Amino acid sequence: MINKKSSTGLYNEKLSYAAQREEREGPFGGSAPSLESESPQERIAARRLRIAARKEAEKRLELGIGAQPQVEKKEEELPAAFPETRKQWKQSQKKMLEEIDMYKETISSFQVESDARLLIRSSEILEAQRLREEKLEILAKSDLEDLKLMEEKCAEATAKNTPQELFEALEDLKQFGAEKIEVRKKVIEDLLGEIREADLSYETELKRDAEQIYLMAQKKQELKSSFKELQRKELDQIQSSLLDEEKAFLSSSYEKWEQKRKEIPYKQQEQFLEMMKQKEEHEDQLDELKVKKINEFTRMKRTLETQADLLQLKLEKAKAAKFLNDEKLDFSRQVVGFCEMEKSQIKSKQKRKLIKLYDTLKDLKAKCTQANKQSLEGKKALTDANKQASQKYRDMQKRSRDFAANAAKTHQEMRQMLEEEAMDLIQRALSLDQQIQAHIIDLDWVPPPMPFKARSPYQPQQTEAAESSTSKSARTAVDPETEQRVLQLLCEEASFLLDPDLLQLLSCMPKQEQTFIKIELICFALGIEKIEDLHGLVEFFVEYKQREKMGSSDIVRPDQVVKVLKAFTAQYSKRRQVSRSKDAVTRGRRADDSGDWESTANILPESKFRIWDILEDALKQYLSVLTVRFQTLAETRQLKQEITKLRLLAPPTDVFSVSEAPVGSHI
Numbered sequence: 001m002i003n004k005k006s007s008t009g010l011y012n013e014k015l016s017y018a019a020q021r022e023e024r025e026g027p028f029g030g031s032a033p034s035l036e037s038e039s040p041q042e043r044i045a046a047r048r049l050r051i052a053a054r055k056e057a058e059k060r061l062e063l064g065i066g067a068q069p070q071v072e073k074k075e076e077e078l079p080a081a082f083p084e085t086r087k088q089w090k091q092s093q094k095k096m097l098e099e100i101d102m103y104k105e106t107i108s109s110f111q112v113e114s115d116a117r118l119l120i121r122s123s124e125i126l127e128a129q130r131l132r133e134e135k136l137e138i139l140a141k142s143d144l145e146d147l148k149l150m151e152e153k154c155a156e157a158t159a160k161n162t163p164q165e166l167f168e169a170l171e172d173l174k175q176f177g178a179e180k181i182e183v184r185k186k187v188i189e190d191l192l193g194e195i196r197e198a199d200l201s202y203e204t205e206l207k208r209d210a211e212q213i214y215l216m217a218q219k220k221q222e223l224k225s226s227f228k229e230l231q232r233k234e235l236d237q238i239q240s241s242l243l244d245e246e247k248a249f250l251s252s253s254y255e256k257w258e259q260k261r262k263e264i265p266y267k268q269q270e271q272f273l274e275m276m277k278q279k280e281e282h283e284d285q286l287d288e289l290k291v292k293k294i295n296e297f298t299r300m301k302r303t304l305e306t307q308a309d310l311l312q313l314k315l316e317k318a319k320a321a322k323f324l325n326d327e328k329l330d331f332s333r334q335v336v337g338f339c340e341m342e343k344s345q346i347k348s349k350q351k352r353k354l355i356k357l358y359d360t361l362k363d364l365k366a367k368c369t370q371a372n373k374q375s376l377e378g379k380k381a382l383t384d385a386n387k388q389a390s391q392k393y394r395d396m397q398k399r400s401r402d403f404a405a406n407a408a409k410t411h412q413e414m415r416q417m418l419e420e421e422a423m424d425l426i427q428r429a430l431s432l433d434q435q436i437q438a439h440i441i442d443l444d445w446v447p448p449p450m451p452f453k454a455r456s457p458y459q460p461q462q463t464e465a466a467e468s469s470t471s472k473s474a475r476t477a478v479d480p481e482t483e484q485r486v487l488q489l490l491c492e493e494a495s496f497l498l499d500p501d502l503l504q505l506l507s508c509m510p511k512q513e514q515t516f517i518k519i520e521l522i523c524f525a526l527g528i529e530k531i532e533d534l535h536g537l538v539e540f541f542v543e544y545k546q547r548e549k550m551g552s553s554d555i556v557r558p559d560q561v562v563k564v565l566k567a568f569t570a571q572y573s574k575r576r577q578v579s580r581s582k583d584a585v586t587r588g589r590r591a592d593d594s595g596d597w598e599s600t601a602n603i604l605p606e607s608k609f610r611i612w613d614i615l616e617d618a619l620k621q622y623l624s625v626l627t628v629r630f631q632t633l634a635e636t637r638q639l640k641q642e643i644t645k646l647r648l649l650a651p652p653t654d655v656f657s658v659s660e661a662p663v664g665s666h667i
Contacts, residue, residue, distance in 0.1 A: 043111060050104055057097075088241045092234030099230055103223045110216045114209070121205060125198075132194070139187060146180055376508060383513060390520070394531075426603055433604060440615065448603055486538045491518045493561040497525040526569060533572070540568045 150173065157169035430447065437445040491514075498521050506514045519534075528534055544564050 040115065043115075047108055047111070050108070054101070054104075088234075088238050092238060095230060095234065096227075099223075099227050103227065106219060106223065107216075110212070110219075114212065117205075117209075128194070128198070132191070135187075139184075143180075146176075150176065372508065379505070379509065383509070383517070386517075397530075429604060433608065436612070436615065441611075482542065483535075483538045486541045487519055488515065489558065489561065490522060490537075490541075491515050493558050497522055526565070527572070536572075537568055540564070540571070 153169065153173055153176070157166055157173065160166040160169055434445045498518065502521070506517060509517070523534060526537075528537065541564055544560075544567065
């Protein structure tokens with residue numbers, strides 16, 4: 001009975017605590033956002049959450065999971081022996097959920113209606129404001145136009161001469177101003193009427209909102225009271241069913257408890273007998289373990305004694321080894337002392353030898369300095385001679401280039417002049433051939449081939465000169481300081497192109513002469529023979545740096561010198577091959593000059609000349625015939641003149657008419 005009372009009391013306390021919590025927090029709990037909040041965003045969020053929860057509950061009901069997780073927890077708390085209470089709990093839970101949904105729908109409908117009304121009201125206010133602003137803008141524009149019109153009328157009135165006209169103009173202006181003032185008063189009255197109407201509509205809206213709020217509060221209170229009453233009824237039904245089932249459960253459990261209480265002594269006796277058997281078995285196992293431990297201890301003792309004997313033997317052996325090592329160390333010390341004595345004797349002998357060698361070294365240094373002086377004087381003389389020879393060689397190269405350029409220019413001018421004369425003669429001959437062929441022989445004239453015209457060296461030379469001029473103009477102007485820095489870098493980084501013996505000889509010379517000779521030797525190694533090519537090398541270094549965008553300095557880095565030299569040698573070799581091929585082409589053209597001149601001389605074949613000879617003979621014969629005909633025509637013309645004179649002098653007779661016939665037939 002005590003257990004029964006305690007269980008019912010706990011369950012009643014739980015139900016009362018749940019009811020108090022629902023009354024305190026409302027049917028939906030105290031979680032935000034709330035539908036009763038003042039901010040519209042929070043109300044919208046609450047409605048969205050409520051719709052999502054409703055959809056989730058519908059899905060869970062369709063799947064058969066259950067409506068709420070809290071209901072499942074409370075169902076789990078109920079024991080399995082109360083089926084009727086479980087059934088009643090589910091039914092009441094469904095009813096409460098239906099009531100909650102209905103409550104939510106009514107509140108949301110009220111809220112949606114108020115929000116829609118608020119939106120409609122705000123849209124109407126905005127539309128009225130927009131129309132009012134448009135109307136005011138139109139009035140402002142018309143005012144500006146009226147102001148301009150009044151200014152024009154004022155100007156016209158001031159231009160009047162007579163007082164009567166001026167008075168009439170002022171009357172017109174007054175009348176115009178009075179009309180405009182009336183229009184503005186009417187506009188002001190309209191705006192005041194709109195304001196009154198807006199105030200009246202606002203008051204009506206406020207009254208309507210107050211009525212709606214009052215109705216909503218009444219409805220909410222009614223729903224709350226109905227929900228609480230339903231909750232109490234359901235709780236009473238659940239409590240009554242629970243008490244009935246609890247009584248039945250306690251009576252059945254009491255009978256089972258009495259039956260089990262009678263069975264306990266028999267079970268305790270059986271357990272005691274089993275414990276005695278286990279005790280005997282454990283004592284036997286303990287005796288066996290004691291015997292095993294004693295045997296293991298004796299065996300371990302024997303092994304430890306044998307190990308101690310072995311360690312004693314090892315210790316004696318280590319002592320003997322230590323004694324031998326001490327003897328060896330004493331002997332090695334004696335040997336080291338003897339060796340040190342021998343080393344000191346050898347050192348003294350070597351010192352005496354070093355002193356003698358230092359004396360000989362001083363003598364050799366004096367001889368070397370004298371020889372270096374002589375070699376420097378000889379090198380200086382050789383460098384002066386080399387400079388003079390290189391200067392002479394450069395002068396000779398310059399003279400030979402100038403001479404070759406002048407000779408080529410004169411040859412080109414002569415060639416051009418001769419070509420022009422030959423082309424004039426060829427054109428005259430071809431025009432004669434065309435006239436003879438077309439007008440005399442009456443055949444189609446085909447111009448003969450002129451391959452010498454395509455091989456004329458005048459046009460290529462012009463293009464080469466243009467290319468050279470463009471290449472010279474395309475060269476970038478290099479600062480002398482930059483050029484000097486590039487040459488210095490080339491001397492420092494391209495010394496691998498020189499012979500090491502030469503470098504050793506150059507080390508004794510001044511730095512400027514070293515740089516000059518190194519540059520000449522590097523140019524010789526790279527195959528550069530002209531000063532223009534050396535300038536081209538410097539410009540190539542500067543352009544390579546600009547093309548690669550390396551750093552902020554105006555020359556390349558030292559580690560890039562070999563790469564730049566490779567690129568320059570490749571480009572320079574290609575340029576030399578092109579120049580050699582051009583020289584070969586010009587030599588070939590010069591060799592073909594004789595053939596070209598022969599082809600210009602033989603532009604017309606021998607058959608043409610034979611035809612011309614035949615035509616000349618035929619034309620001479622035709623000329624002779626024409627001269628005879630001309631003479632006969634002149635004679636007939638004279639005879640006709642004489643006959644006409646005779647006709648005029650003599651009378652007309654038959655004799656003269658008869659005599660005319662043979663004369664006409666002769667003609």
